[in-house]
Amino acid sequence: MHDSAEQTTAEHDKPITRRQTAVYVYEAPVRLWHWVTVLSVITLGITGYFIGVPLPTMPGEAIDNYLMGYIRFAHFTAGYIVAIAFIGRIYWALVGNSHARELFCPPLFRKRFWQEVGHELRWYFFLEKTPKKYIGHNPLAQLAMFFFFVLGMTFMIITGFALYGEGLGQGSWADIAFGWVIPLFGQSQDVHTWHRLGMWFLVVFVMTHVYVAIREDIMSRQSLISTMVGGWRMFKDDRPD
Amino acid sequence: MSQIETFYDVMRRQGITRRSFLKYCSLTAAALGLGPAFAPKIAHAMENKERTPVLWLHGLECTCCSESFIRSAHPLVKDVVLSMISLDYDDTLMASAGHQAEAILEETIQKYKGKYILAVEGNPPLNEDGMFCIVGGKPFLDQLKHAAKDAAAIIAWGSCASWGCVQAARPNPTQAVPIHKVITDKPIIKVPGCPPIAEVMTGVITYMLTFGTLPELDRQGRPKMFYSQRIHDKCYRRPHFDAGQFVEQWDDEGARKGYCLYKVGCKGPTTYNACSTVRWNEGTSFPIQAGHGCIGCSEDGFWDKGSFYDRLTDIHQFGIEKNADEIGTAVAGGVGAAIAAHAAVSAIKRAQHKGDQE
Numbered sequence: 001m002h003d004s005a006e007q008t009t010a011e012h013d014k015p016i017t018r019r020q021t022a023v024y025v026y027e028a029p030v031r032l033w034h035w036v037t038v039l040s041v042i043t044l045g046i047t048g049y050f051i052g053v054p055l056p057t058m059p060g061e062a063i064d065n066y067l068m069g070y071i072r073f074a075h076f077t078a079g080y081i082v083a084i085a086f087i088g089r090i091y092w093a094l095v096g097n098s099h100a101r102e103l104f105c106p107p108l109f110r111k112r113f114w115q116e117v118g119h120e121l122r123w124y125f126f127l128e129k130t131p132k133k134y135i136g137h138n139p140l141a142q143l144a145m146f147f148f149f150v151l152g153m154t155f156m157i158i159t160g161f162a163l164y165g166e167g168l169g170q171g172s173w174a175d176i177a178f179g180w181v182i183p184l185f186g187q188s189q190d191v192h193t194w195h196r197l198g199m200w201f202l203v204v205f206v207m208t209h210v211y212v213a214i215r216e217d218i219m220s221r222q223s224l225i226s227t228m229v230g231g232w233r234m235f236k237d238d239r240p241d
Numbered sequence: 242m243s244q245i246e247t248f249y250d251v252m253r254r255q256g257i258t259r260r261s262f263l264k265y266c267s268l269t270a271a272a273l274g275l276g277p278a279f280a281p282k283i284a285h286a287m288e289n290k291e292r293t294p295v296l297w298l299h300g301l302e303c304t305c306c307s308e309s310f311i312r313s314a315h316p317l318v319k320d321v322v323l324s325m326i327s328l329d330y331d332d333t334l335m336a337s338a339g340h341q342a343e344a345i346l347e348e349t350i351q352k353y354k355g356k357y358i359l360a361v362e363g364n365p366p367l368n369e370d371g372m373f374c375i376v377g378g379k380p381f382l383d384q385l386k387h388a389a390k391d392a393a394a395i396i397a398w399g400s401c402a403s404w405g406c407v408q409a410a411r412p413n414p415t416q417a418v419p420i421h422k423v424i425t426d427k428p429i430i431k432v433p434g435c436p437p438i439a440e441v442m443t444g445v446i447t448y449m450l451t452f453g454t455l456p457e458l459d460r461q462g463r464p465k466m467f468y469s470q471r472i473h474d475k476c477y478r479r480p481h482f483d484a485g486q487f488v489e490q491w492d493d494e495g496a497r498k499g500y501c502l503y504k505v506g507c508k509g510p511t512t513y514n515a516c517s518t519v520r521w522n523e524g525t526s527f528p529i530q531a532g533h534g535c536i537g538c539s540e541d542g543f544w545d546k547g548s549f550y551d552r553l554t555d556i557h558q559f560g561i562e563k564n565a566d567e568i569g570t571a572v573a574g575g576v577g578a579a580i581a582a583h584a585a586v587s588a589i590k591r592a593q594h595k596g597d598q599e
Binding site: 052053054055056057058062063064065066067068069071124126129166167169170179180182183186187188189190192193196197199200203204207208211215218219 | 459460461465469470471474480481482483484485486487489495500503504508510511512513537540541542546552553554564565566568569570572573576577580583584586587590591594
């Protein structure tokens with residue numbers, strides 16, 4: 001039985017089947033970073049929205065309330081966590097496996113990369129019947145991750161700490177490290193405006209990211225959501241890429 | 242000159258007693274936020290240093306800086322240091338006019354080459370070769386450049402000279418620019434505000450006259466002693482902000498109780514000035530105390546940031562005026578609709594090809 005199967009393969013000169021159904025892609029620090037960032041970004045988005053457009057007025061005396069104080073505290077704490085986690089993630093890009101680097105350096109000058117981006121785009125426009133298999137990110141995802149997430153997050157961290165430095169005061173670490181951002185944009189209110197636009201930029205990223213992750217998990221040929229939990233990429237078929 | 246003329250000499254000649262002089266020194270030390278130990282230092286400086294003349298030029302402006310300045314709460318600072326001693330030329334305040342006035346300007350520039358302080362109120366328009374502002378028959382731009390050439394330091398009074406203010410607001414037909422765009426080789430101290438607080442103006446000038454150095458400046462060239470904190474940081478309504486208690490409408494209970502004006506567009510959290518500490522008109526009040534939000538008049542381009550009653554700035558880059566939340570909601574809504582449509586098509590496609598792939 002086993003012999004005859006091999007025989008048929010040789011006879012019809014079929015491509016060699018890759019019998020690999022699971023690859024370890026996301027190491028523990030990457031997964032931990034992902035979920036820490038998820039929680040922080042949700043916190044930052046909600047608290048940030050209410051810092052810009054506060055909730056209805058609290059009843060009672062001022063001494064009995066500290067709502068804005070708590071909201072701002074949550075925002076600043078989540079901001080610190082997301083920034084430190086982001087630095088940790090950059091460190092892991094240097095020491096981790098090759099998939100840990102995908103986010104930060106998409107091969108923008110490789111022709112094949114752009115061809116595959118084109119293939120992915122056609123797949124999303126329902127012009128390709130079958131998607132390709134990818135162990136890490138597909139090229140389109142890699143591109144989106146870089147331009148939406150990495151650049152967006154960097155922008156939010158820099159403008160965020162510049163605004164935070166205003167509260168800490170002149171001469172504080174945040175003012176020394178990021179205070180230059182404020183005259184660069186014009187004045188404080190301009191930085192606030194751009195930070196607000198950055199929030200909406202990340203909201204759009206999160207919406208797209210979650211939708212695409214669920215859709216790919218269902219329709220593509222590999223696992224997605226479980227991969228970010230357990231780290232292993234499962235393939236659904238044995239056909240070649 | 243056989244003997245140098247000090248501030249103290251001039252003061253005594255004006256009939257100021259030594260007792261009043263010493264009082265003035267302690268008052269100035271306090272106004273500048275210096276410790277008591279600095280009062281004798283100020284006295285020493287005034288007794289021994291040659292007086293520094295101040296030339297005060299007026300460009301494209303509304304003269305609100307001068308109006309503020311002559312209401313300074315410390316009359317000694319205003320009358321003695323500036324009107325009597327040091328203010329050699331100020332065409333709106335001085336008694337002389339016409340050729341006589343212009344001659345004094347020229348004389349001071351020659352006599353105190355490299356030593357005088359140039360204070361500029363208003364700014365130069367560059368369009369049409371500066372013809373939108375003529376002083377003494379010549380464009381203000383020329384007068385400014387001429388007076389700046391031999392100045393020791395330059396003070397930019399108000400938001401006009403510091404940032405451009407209303408005449409530089411869009412579309413800026415006269416092409417008015419802040420003075421740092423035309424004077425690039427001299428230290429410029431920005432004292433923004435529309436107008437700046439009188440005590441801040443006299444404080445800055447007294448500091449420079451007595452110590453002969455510039456006050457410590459921040460990144461944007463503003464004296465740290467008055468512009469290092471936001472209105473919001475020292476606002477007496479700040480506890481209501483932290484508590485989450487806001488004025489929602491101008492006639493609501495919150496407005497009567499003096500809640501935070503953040504939601505009705507107060508620009509205190511983005512405005513660097515000393516209003517909430519020094520206050521105005523001899524420390525009587527300031528806008529927020531009077532029940533109106535800060536409009537951010539000491540910030541760069543405050544006329545172009547949309548409504549005074551909205552926290553979110555209008556963004557003009559998209560052709561129509563929208564703020565960040567309006568743009569964000571529209572984009573997120575559009576992306577949401579696209580996702581829903583894409584998901585629907587995906588589901589249909591999948592149903593059609595069910596069984597094909599496996």
